[in-house]
Amino acid sequence: MFINIYLSSKNYTSLNTFVRFFFKITKTKQIKASAFLVQHSKPRLIKKFSVLKSPHVNKKAQDQFEFHVYKKQLSFYSFQGLKLLMVLKQIQRKLFADVKIKIGFVFNDSKLQKKVQKKFNPNKIVLTKNKANELSSKFYLQLLDMYGECHLKNTTIQSLDSSVGRAKDWKSLGRQFKSVSKHLNS
Structure with missing residues:
Protein backbone atom coordinates (compact mmCIF):
# COMPACT_ATOMS: atom_id res chain seq x y z
CA MET A 1 0.00 0.00 0.00
CA PHE A 2 1.39 3.39 -1.00
CA ILE A 3 1.08 5.95 1.77
CA ASN A 4 1.86 9.68 1.85
CA ILE A 5 2.32 11.31 5.24
CA TYR A 6 2.11 15.11 5.37
CA LEU A 7 3.78 16.56 8.48
CA SER A 8 3.53 20.13 9.75
CA SER A 9 4.83 21.76 12.90
CA LYS A 10 5.81 25.14 14.29
CA ASN A 11 8.95 23.63 15.80
CA TYR A 12 11.54 22.67 13.17
CA THR A 13 13.66 20.50 15.48
CA SER A 14 10.71 18.38 16.61
CA LEU A 15 9.75 17.86 12.96
CA ASN A 16 13.25 16.65 12.10
CA THR A 17 13.43 14.37 15.15
CA PHE A 18 10.05 12.88 14.18
CA VAL A 19 11.33 12.15 10.66
CA ARG A 20 14.52 10.53 12.03
CA PHE A 21 12.47 8.50 14.51
CA PHE A 22 10.12 7.42 11.72
CA PHE A 23 13.06 6.23 9.60
CA LYS A 24 14.33 4.17 12.54
CA ILE A 25 10.92 2.59 13.10
CA THR A 26 10.50 1.56 9.47
CA LYS A 27 13.84 -0.24 9.51
CA THR A 28 12.77 -2.63 12.29
CA LYS A 29 11.76 -6.20 11.56
CA GLN A 30 8.36 -5.91 13.21
CA ILE A 31 7.20 -3.20 10.80
CA LYS A 32 8.27 -3.95 7.26
CA ALA A 33 7.89 -0.57 5.60
CA SER A 34 11.41 -0.03 4.34
CA ALA A 35 10.49 -1.06 0.81
CA PHE A 36 10.22 2.46 -0.56
CA LEU A 37 10.84 5.67 1.37
CA VAL A 38 11.23 9.16 -0.11
CA GLN A 39 11.42 12.50 1.68
CA HIS A 40 10.23 15.78 0.18
CA SER A 41 10.59 19.20 1.81
CA LYS A 42 7.77 21.67 1.48
CA PRO A 43 8.09 25.48 1.64
CA ARG A 44 7.41 26.97 5.04
CA LEU A 45 4.44 29.19 5.79
CA ILE A 46 4.85 32.46 7.66
CA LYS A 47 1.76 33.68 9.50
CA LYS A 48 1.73 37.25 10.81
CA PHE A 49 -0.79 38.97 13.03
CA SER A 50 -0.92 42.21 15.07
CA VAL A 51 -2.39 42.96 18.47
CA LEU A 52 -3.36 46.46 19.61
CA LYS A 53 -1.89 47.47 23.00
CA SER A 54 -4.39 50.15 23.89
CA PRO A 55 -8.14 49.64 24.20
CA HIS A 56 -8.69 52.76 22.10
CA PHE A 67 5.21 32.20 13.50
CA HIS A 68 6.53 29.75 10.95
CA VAL A 69 4.87 26.50 9.96
CA TYR A 70 7.33 23.91 8.59
CA LYS A 71 6.09 21.09 6.38
CA LYS A 72 7.49 17.80 5.15
CA GLN A 73 6.08 14.92 3.15
CA LEU A 74 7.06 11.27 3.49
CA SER A 75 6.11 8.78 0.79
CA PHE A 76 6.64 5.05 1.19
CA TYR A 77 5.33 1.58 0.45
CA SER A 78 4.36 -0.74 3.27
CA PHE A 79 3.28 -4.36 3.36
CA GLN A 80 1.65 -3.81 6.77
CA GLY A 81 -0.01 -0.43 6.34
CA LEU A 82 -2.58 -0.72 9.12
CA LYS A 83 -0.01 -1.77 11.72
CA LEU A 84 2.30 1.08 10.76
CA LEU A 85 -0.53 3.63 10.97
CA MET A 86 -1.49 2.42 14.46
CA VAL A 87 2.13 2.73 15.65
CA LEU A 88 2.40 6.15 14.00
CA LYS A 89 -0.72 7.36 15.81
CA GLN A 90 0.59 6.19 19.20
CA ILE A 91 3.99 7.82 18.64
CA GLN A 92 2.45 11.11 17.57
CA ARG A 93 0.10 11.20 20.55
CA LYS A 94 2.67 10.29 23.21
CA LEU A 95 5.99 11.68 21.95
CA PHE A 96 5.37 14.37 19.32
CA ALA A 97 2.26 16.29 20.30
CA ASP A 98 3.28 19.43 18.38
CA VAL A 99 3.58 17.60 15.03
CA LYS A 100 0.39 17.49 12.97
CA ILE A 101 -0.01 14.45 10.75
CA LYS A 102 -2.18 14.11 7.68
CA ILE A 103 -2.21 10.74 5.91
CA GLY A 104 -3.07 10.13 2.27
CA PHE A 105 -3.25 6.88 0.35
CA VAL A 106 -1.98 6.77 -3.23
CA PHE A 107 -3.89 4.47 -5.54
CA ASN A 108 -2.69 5.49 -9.00
CA ASP A 109 0.57 7.44 -9.03
CA SER A 110 2.44 6.55 -12.22
CA LYS A 111 5.80 8.10 -11.25
CA LEU A 112 5.89 6.21 -7.96
CA GLN A 113 4.83 2.98 -9.64
CA LYS A 114 7.57 3.29 -12.27
CA LYS A 115 10.18 3.77 -9.54
CA VAL A 116 8.89 0.70 -7.72
CA GLN A 117 8.90 -1.35 -10.90
CA LYS A 118 12.51 -0.40 -11.62
CA LYS A 119 13.71 -0.93 -8.08
CA PHE A 120 11.80 -4.11 -7.25
CA ASN A 121 11.78 -5.99 -10.52
CA PRO A 122 11.43 -9.68 -9.55
CA ASN A 123 13.66 -10.72 -12.45
CA LYS A 124 16.61 -9.01 -10.75
CA ILE A 125 16.18 -10.79 -7.39
CA VAL A 126 17.57 -14.30 -6.86
CA LEU A 127 15.71 -16.66 -4.51
CA THR A 128 17.61 -19.61 -3.03
CA LYS A 129 15.91 -22.71 -1.59
CA ASN A 130 16.77 -23.24 2.08
CA LYS A 131 14.65 -24.01 5.10
CA ALA A 132 16.22 -21.05 6.88
CA ASN A 133 15.21 -18.82 3.98
CA GLU A 134 11.44 -18.96 4.54
CA LEU A 135 11.38 -15.28 5.44
CA SER A 136 13.09 -14.33 2.19
CA SER A 137 10.61 -16.41 0.18
CA LYS A 138 7.74 -14.68 2.00
CA PHE A 139 9.33 -11.32 1.19
CA TYR A 140 9.74 -12.43 -2.43
CA LEU A 141 6.03 -13.29 -2.64
CA GLN A 142 5.12 -9.90 -1.18
CA LEU A 143 7.47 -8.31 -3.69
CA LEU A 144 5.76 -10.15 -6.54
CA ASP A 145 2.39 -9.02 -5.19
CA MET A 146 3.51 -5.39 -5.11
CA TYR A 147 5.08 -5.62 -8.58
CA GLY A 148 1.97 -7.26 -10.02
CA GLU A 149 -0.27 -4.65 -8.43
CA CYS A 150 1.73 -1.83 -10.03
CA HIS A 151 1.92 -3.65 -13.36
CA LEU A 152 -1.82 -4.35 -13.40
CA LYS A 153 -2.61 -0.68 -12.76
CA ASN A 154 -0.46 0.34 -15.74
CA THR A 155 -2.21 -2.00 -18.19
CA THR A 156 -5.67 -1.16 -19.38
CA ILE A 157 -8.36 -3.77 -19.02
CA GLN A 158 -11.34 -3.56 -21.36
CA SER A 159 -14.57 -4.66 -19.76
CA LEU A 160 -18.13 -4.79 -20.97
CA ASP A 161 -20.65 -2.18 -19.99
CA SER A 162 -22.77 -3.03 -16.94
CA SER A 163 -25.95 -2.45 -18.93
CA VAL A 164 -25.29 -5.06 -21.64
CA GLY A 165 -28.87 -6.39 -21.54
CA ARG A 166 -30.33 -3.28 -23.15
CA ALA A 167 -31.03 -3.27 -26.88
CA LYS A 168 -29.00 -0.16 -27.63
CA ASP A 169 -25.94 -1.68 -25.97
CA TRP A 170 -26.17 -4.84 -28.07
CA LYS A 171 -25.37 -2.71 -31.13
CA SER A 172 -22.23 -1.32 -29.52
CA LEU A 173 -21.33 -4.82 -28.36
CA GLY A 174 -21.74 -6.08 -31.93
CA ARG A 175 -19.33 -3.38 -33.16
CA GLN A 176 -16.64 -4.68 -30.83
CA PHE A 177 -16.89 -8.21 -32.21
CA LYS A 178 -17.59 -7.35 -35.87
CA SER A 179 -14.36 -8.89 -37.15
CA VAL A 180 -15.14 -12.19 -35.41
CA SER A 181 -18.65 -12.39 -36.89
CA LYS A 182 -17.26 -11.89 -40.43
CA HIS A 183 -14.99 -14.90 -40.03
CA LEU A 184 -17.86 -17.04 -38.71
CA ASN A 185 -20.19 -16.23 -41.62
CA SER A 186 -17.70 -17.12 -44.35
Whole structure:
Protein backbone atom coordinates (compact mmCIF):
# COMPACT_ATOMS: atom_id res chain seq x y z
CA MET A 1 0.00 0.00 0.00
CA PHE A 2 1.39 3.39 -1.00
CA ILE A 3 1.08 5.95 1.77
CA ASN A 4 1.86 9.68 1.85
CA ILE A 5 2.32 11.31 5.24
CA TYR A 6 2.11 15.11 5.37
CA LEU A 7 3.78 16.56 8.48
CA SER A 8 3.53 20.13 9.75
CA SER A 9 4.83 21.76 12.90
CA LYS A 10 5.81 25.14 14.29
CA ASN A 11 8.95 23.63 15.80
CA TYR A 12 11.54 22.67 13.17
CA THR A 13 13.66 20.50 15.48
CA SER A 14 10.71 18.38 16.61
CA LEU A 15 9.75 17.86 12.96
CA ASN A 16 13.25 16.65 12.10
CA THR A 17 13.43 14.37 15.15
CA PHE A 18 10.05 12.88 14.18
CA VAL A 19 11.33 12.15 10.66
CA ARG A 20 14.52 10.53 12.03
CA PHE A 21 12.47 8.50 14.51
CA PHE A 22 10.12 7.42 11.72
CA PHE A 23 13.06 6.23 9.60
CA LYS A 24 14.33 4.17 12.54
CA ILE A 25 10.92 2.59 13.10
CA THR A 26 10.50 1.56 9.47
CA LYS A 27 13.84 -0.24 9.51
CA THR A 28 12.77 -2.63 12.29
CA LYS A 29 11.76 -6.20 11.56
CA GLN A 30 8.36 -5.91 13.21
CA ILE A 31 7.20 -3.20 10.80
CA LYS A 32 8.27 -3.95 7.26
CA ALA A 33 7.89 -0.57 5.60
CA SER A 34 11.41 -0.03 4.34
CA ALA A 35 10.49 -1.06 0.81
CA PHE A 36 10.22 2.46 -0.56
CA LEU A 37 10.84 5.67 1.37
CA VAL A 38 11.23 9.16 -0.11
CA GLN A 39 11.42 12.50 1.68
CA HIS A 40 10.23 15.78 0.18
CA SER A 41 10.59 19.20 1.81
CA LYS A 42 7.77 21.67 1.48
CA PRO A 43 8.09 25.48 1.64
CA ARG A 44 7.41 26.97 5.04
CA LEU A 45 4.44 29.19 5.79
CA ILE A 46 4.85 32.46 7.66
CA LYS A 47 1.76 33.68 9.50
CA LYS A 48 1.73 37.25 10.81
CA PHE A 49 -0.79 38.97 13.03
CA SER A 50 -0.92 42.21 15.07
CA VAL A 51 -2.39 42.96 18.47
CA LEU A 52 -3.36 46.46 19.61
CA LYS A 53 -1.89 47.47 23.00
CA SER A 54 -4.39 50.15 23.89
CA PRO A 55 -8.14 49.64 24.20
CA HIS A 56 -8.69 52.76 22.10
CA VAL A 57 -8.18 53.12 18.39
CA ASN A 58 -4.48 53.91 18.42
CA LYS A 59 -2.88 52.36 15.38
CA LYS A 60 0.70 53.16 16.49
CA ALA A 61 0.43 51.18 19.72
CA GLN A 62 0.44 47.66 18.36
CA ASP A 63 2.62 44.56 18.54
CA GLN A 64 3.24 42.29 15.59
CA PHE A 65 3.81 38.57 15.95
CA GLU A 66 4.71 35.92 13.45
CA PHE A 67 5.21 32.20 13.50
CA HIS A 68 6.53 29.75 10.95
CA VAL A 69 4.87 26.50 9.96
CA TYR A 70 7.33 23.91 8.59
CA LYS A 71 6.09 21.09 6.38
CA LYS A 72 7.49 17.80 5.15
CA GLN A 73 6.08 14.92 3.15
CA LEU A 74 7.06 11.27 3.49
CA SER A 75 6.11 8.78 0.79
CA PHE A 76 6.64 5.05 1.19
CA TYR A 77 5.33 1.58 0.45
CA SER A 78 4.36 -0.74 3.27
CA PHE A 79 3.28 -4.36 3.36
CA GLN A 80 1.65 -3.81 6.77
CA GLY A 81 -0.01 -0.43 6.34
CA LEU A 82 -2.58 -0.72 9.12
CA LYS A 83 -0.01 -1.77 11.72
CA LEU A 84 2.30 1.08 10.76
CA LEU A 85 -0.53 3.63 10.97
CA MET A 86 -1.49 2.42 14.46
CA VAL A 87 2.13 2.73 15.65
CA LEU A 88 2.40 6.15 14.00
CA LYS A 89 -0.72 7.36 15.81
CA GLN A 90 0.59 6.19 19.20
CA ILE A 91 3.99 7.82 18.64
CA GLN A 92 2.45 11.11 17.57
CA ARG A 93 0.10 11.20 20.55
CA LYS A 94 2.67 10.29 23.21
CA LEU A 95 5.99 11.68 21.95
CA PHE A 96 5.37 14.37 19.32
CA ALA A 97 2.26 16.29 20.30
CA ASP A 98 3.28 19.43 18.38
CA VAL A 99 3.58 17.60 15.03
CA LYS A 100 0.39 17.49 12.97
CA ILE A 101 -0.01 14.45 10.75
CA LYS A 102 -2.18 14.11 7.68
CA ILE A 103 -2.21 10.74 5.91
CA GLY A 104 -3.07 10.13 2.27
CA PHE A 105 -3.25 6.88 0.35
CA VAL A 106 -1.98 6.77 -3.23
CA PHE A 107 -3.89 4.47 -5.54
CA ASN A 108 -2.69 5.49 -9.00
CA ASP A 109 0.57 7.44 -9.03
CA SER A 110 2.44 6.55 -12.22
CA LYS A 111 5.80 8.10 -11.25
CA LEU A 112 5.89 6.21 -7.96
CA GLN A 113 4.83 2.98 -9.64
CA LYS A 114 7.57 3.29 -12.27
CA LYS A 115 10.18 3.77 -9.54
CA VAL A 116 8.89 0.70 -7.72
CA GLN A 117 8.90 -1.35 -10.90
CA LYS A 118 12.51 -0.40 -11.62
CA LYS A 119 13.71 -0.93 -8.08
CA PHE A 120 11.80 -4.11 -7.25
CA ASN A 121 11.78 -5.99 -10.52
CA PRO A 122 11.43 -9.68 -9.55
CA ASN A 123 13.66 -10.72 -12.45
CA LYS A 124 16.61 -9.01 -10.75
CA ILE A 125 16.18 -10.79 -7.39
CA VAL A 126 17.57 -14.30 -6.86
CA LEU A 127 15.71 -16.66 -4.51
CA THR A 128 17.61 -19.61 -3.03
CA LYS A 129 15.91 -22.71 -1.59
CA ASN A 130 16.77 -23.24 2.08
CA LYS A 131 14.65 -24.01 5.10
CA ALA A 132 16.22 -21.05 6.88
CA ASN A 133 15.21 -18.82 3.98
CA GLU A 134 11.44 -18.96 4.54
CA LEU A 135 11.38 -15.28 5.44
CA SER A 136 13.09 -14.33 2.19
CA SER A 137 10.61 -16.41 0.18
CA LYS A 138 7.74 -14.68 2.00
CA PHE A 139 9.33 -11.32 1.19
CA TYR A 140 9.74 -12.43 -2.43
CA LEU A 141 6.03 -13.29 -2.64
CA GLN A 142 5.12 -9.90 -1.18
CA LEU A 143 7.47 -8.31 -3.69
CA LEU A 144 5.76 -10.15 -6.54
CA ASP A 145 2.39 -9.02 -5.19
CA MET A 146 3.51 -5.39 -5.11
CA TYR A 147 5.08 -5.62 -8.58
CA GLY A 148 1.97 -7.26 -10.02
CA GLU A 149 -0.27 -4.65 -8.43
CA CYS A 150 1.73 -1.83 -10.03
CA HIS A 151 1.92 -3.65 -13.36
CA LEU A 152 -1.82 -4.35 -13.40
CA LYS A 153 -2.61 -0.68 -12.76
CA ASN A 154 -0.46 0.34 -15.74
CA THR A 155 -2.21 -2.00 -18.19
CA THR A 156 -5.67 -1.16 -19.38
CA ILE A 157 -8.36 -3.77 -19.02
CA GLN A 158 -11.34 -3.56 -21.36
CA SER A 159 -14.57 -4.66 -19.76
CA LEU A 160 -18.13 -4.79 -20.97
CA ASP A 161 -20.65 -2.18 -19.99
CA SER A 162 -22.77 -3.03 -16.94
CA SER A 163 -25.95 -2.45 -18.93
CA VAL A 164 -25.29 -5.06 -21.64
CA GLY A 165 -28.87 -6.39 -21.54
CA ARG A 166 -30.33 -3.28 -23.15
CA ALA A 167 -31.03 -3.27 -26.88
CA LYS A 168 -29.00 -0.16 -27.63
CA ASP A 169 -25.94 -1.68 -25.97
CA TRP A 170 -26.17 -4.84 -28.07
CA LYS A 171 -25.37 -2.71 -31.13
CA SER A 172 -22.23 -1.32 -29.52
CA LEU A 173 -21.33 -4.82 -28.36
CA GLY A 174 -21.74 -6.08 -31.93
CA ARG A 175 -19.33 -3.38 -33.16
CA GLN A 176 -16.64 -4.68 -30.83
CA PHE A 177 -16.89 -8.21 -32.21
CA LYS A 178 -17.59 -7.35 -35.87
CA SER A 179 -14.36 -8.89 -37.15
CA VAL A 180 -15.14 -12.19 -35.41
CA SER A 181 -18.65 -12.39 -36.89
CA LYS A 182 -17.26 -11.89 -40.43
CA HIS A 183 -14.99 -14.90 -40.03
CA LEU A 184 -17.86 -17.04 -38.71
CA ASN A 185 -20.19 -16.23 -41.62
CA SER A 186 -17.70 -17.12 -44.35
